[in-house]
Amino acid sequence: MPFITIIGRGHSGTRTMSHTLYTSGVYMGRTINASGDKVPPHDLYDACRIFAKYVRWTGGTSWDFSKALEMDIDPGFVEKVKTYLGDVLENSAPFRGWKLPETTLIYPWIVRMYPDIRYIHWIRDPRDGILAPHRTDDLGDFGIAYPDTADIRRQRAISWLYQYRLMKATPVPGHLVTVRFEDFVLKQEETLRRLEAYLGIPLSRIVVRPEAVGRWKKAEGALPMDLLGEALAELGYEV
Structure with a gap:
């Protein structure tokens, strides 16, 4: 039974994919909020804080993930993730999955726990993604050190x-x-056909809003291009 998850930061438009999966008959959890998140999220938030204990901030915008990538997974982490995913893991639907942006904060260990999942990396121009608030704005809430601003x-x-x-x-x-x-x-249509081939299931067509693309161009205030410029170029966005 294919198992699906979406990996991407909050406000990257992951709700679009979650709603597409849900309306296509994929079981996305017993309770889903308006953003398409599987809730309640608290056990997964706790898992994020456990993972963060093994990430070392090396100053500025640099972090060392080597310990987390190389060590055995913390047993407490496994327990929290399995509790959060309990209803999805136990459900007998032919296609199952979940979406919660904070999953991205623990992605390395999720891949090791569930290597056979169909992973969807969801990318959005971060200049649009940082215009609105999200729970992960303050990484410190999840135990991750970062430069104060x-x-x-x-x-x-x-x-x-x-x-x-x-x-x-x-x-x-x-x-x-x-x-x-x-x-x-x-x-x-082109993107959904690619996803259908990857997932092996027909997908519904939900309403999308073209005006959601490129909102940063009309936004007031400066954008931190010194932080985003290199990644934007790597992802193929016009800088």
Whole structure:
């Protein structure tokens, strides 16, 4: 039975994929909020804090993930994740999965616990993603050290950069597809056909809003391009 999860920072448009899966008959958990998140999230939040104990901040916007990548998974982490996913793991639906943006904070250990999952890497231009608040803006809430700043967009950019680098540091799982939010919105049919081939299931067509792409161009205030520029170029966005 294919098991699916979406990996991507909050406000990257992951709700779009979650709603697509849900309306296509994929069991996404007993309770899902308006953002398509499997809730309650508290056990997974606790798992994030356990993982963070093994990440070392080396100053600025640099973190050392080597210990977390090389060590045995903390048993307390396993317990918290299995408790959070209990209803999904026990369900007998032919297709199951979950979405919670904070899963990205523990991606390396999720891949090791569940190597056969169909992973969807969800990417969005971070200049759009940092315009609105999200629970992961303050990495310190999840036990992750980072440089102090009074600039909220800079704080969000640091959070985005941390998660982007953690995703890059994670060994590539056996099943992985990368989807850009902008492609899903502007080339929905083409993108859904690619996802259908990857997942092996027909997907519903939900309403998307083209105006959600490129909102940063009309936003007031400065954007921390010194933090985002290199990653934007790597991801193929125009800088």
